[in-house]
Amino acid sequence: MNYPNKVIKAGEKNSQIVKAIQQRLIELGIGTLQGTGTFGPKTVSAVKQFQAMHRDRFGNPLIVDGEVGAITWEVLFDNGVPEEHEAPNTLLAKAIEVAESQVGVMEVPPGSNRGPQVEAYLASTNTPPGNYWCAAFVFWCFKKAAADLGIPNPVVKTAGCLDHWNRTQALKITTARAINNPSLVVPGSIFIKSHGGGFGHTGIVTAVNGGFIETIEGNSNPNGSSNGIGVFRITFRKINSIEKGFIIYG
Structure with a gap:
């Protein structure tokens, strides 16, 4: 069954x-x-x-x-x-492709929230160097994906995870709904974690495996921590660990 x-x-x-x-x-x-x-x-x-x-x-x-x-x-x-690896629309598929091309980008020096590519992510949201950059990485990936496809970028222009959650007009799937029905989460979804005090973490879902998701995250580490040193592919996140939920554009 x-x-x-x-x-x-x-x-x-x-x-x-x-x-x-x-x-x-x-x-x-x-x-x-x-x-x-x-x-x-x-x-x-x-x-x-x-x-x-x-x-x-x-x-x-x-x-x-x-x-x-x-x-x-x-x-x-x-x-x-059943595992789901196929994004439901071309924008989400392209955003995953762009994110995959960035895996391995590292801060220079590590722990500084700086470096040529990191600063490019931040600049795409008009955020000064040295700031947390996971949300800026997500925006940059979708901005490049939209440009490659010749369409407007629908993602909220922000370097704030919770600001993104609060301001977006896209479909939002709360964690409670996603736990009950993981099929609501699709590749290309953007997850939003909340750590309290206005801080959070975000990344792009690349696959859904039942109660688990695979992701690509900026400003992370191999163990999936926030405020890390580079762009990493994470394979072990649980849907129930995502405190806010998921944003789906398209």
């Missing part, structure tokens, strides 16, 4: 989906289930037991919450969730 693009939890009305989960847990010898199709306390307990015993594809412990989201589903059924 394919992932139903929603979190399955206590009170779920689709008995066929619940029965499939229960049958799989029974096969694994977890819990004391009868396969009734009712997601009650015994099923919650069995799912929690399964989650406590297993890890995701990157070796991280599953969140023990008794709910079957995309990541738990992938591990439970050992068949994954």
